[in-house]
Amino acid sequence: MKVLALNGSFRKNGNTEILLKQALMGAEAEGSQVEILRLTDYKIGPCRGCGLCLFRENVCQVKDDDVSLIFSKVTECDGVILGSPCYFLELTAVVKQLIDRCWILGHQTGKIQKPAAVIVPYATRGWIPYISIQSNLLLNLMGLKRINQIAICTQGISEVVLDQEAMDSAYNLGKEIALAIRDKDFTYKGEEGVCPSCHDWLLRILKDQETVECPTCGVRGKLSIVDGKISVKFEEKAWADNRFQPEVAYNHFTYHIAPSKDYFLRTKEERKTKSKKYREYLPG
């Protein structure tokens, strides 16, 4: 079995790399082969939004970069550990760039085949609200299931080695991934959140001010205060709407995305006429 670490940090031997390597040591102790990729060492171009990967199966027009190599590494391994520092509320730009390129993998969503874990070192408590959304999104799009996540409060370069508890938790995370692969047990082992599906604590209040939604899963529920504590009730039927369920993902691509080709073609002349002045104005 092989565990692949994807490092979303530019810095060599920084906290993210140290924690990922510590996790890989844990995986190795359970018999895994290991590999680490620093994503910033690879060329990851922006998605061009051409839609051809959706309309012509498995064809990405960005051919002069390393994204297909990264995806092939994910395909070849048995489990993934994603690491990224959180600088401003989110994961790093290279991770987000990779998310955008996952259109080509879109139909893998929900077809969970491999376990994954996430490591996020960050500097200030309260500055990491969106890390779960982004990590869950990337992992799900790549056909992976997150079984745990650790966020480590640490700041200066390589300072995390001073935090033995953090180092132990990273090591154990690596062991967990290896054991999950071995036992084919991808059940979630991390801290529970408000959303029983993605285990995140974020909620979005819809404009009707009656409904809340897990922004990651898209599942809707009702919020109430019970004994002074916020409680969210997700109805049973709402789980069928989880965007990472295979059927929901299939419907999204089949009915929300693919038919746009017809709309695109039938509005061709009108688009051409109305967009002419923008082509001519400040030409790039």
Next chain:
Amino acid sequence: MTEYIVKLRYYPGDPLEEIKEGDLKGLAQEYGVMISYQKIENRQMKGSLLMENTLDKQIEDITQEVITISADGEKNLSNSIRALYKKYRCPRTAYSLLGSNEAGEKIAKGLINIYGGW
């Protein structure tokens, strides 16, 4: 008098609950509008999934449920659409109002902006 025609196109998985013609009749009576319903089903079972190739088909021909609302008053139309959105949620695609007339589409789209999240 302005005539409003709105077509709401719901694709598989879009409505939060089953669309029943009886419920639509009740809403039409309550809000003083005309509501008709059309179901188009072109999926076929493959493995455990109902599947369909939609890439080269016309939007109107793929599997969907179309609720058509006709009204001659803006208030009646708005109230009925608001009730439909609350019951089934807003239709979700950029082309889900296709076939509406201009006056109707303007109102339906405005209400999507309020009730459909962002």
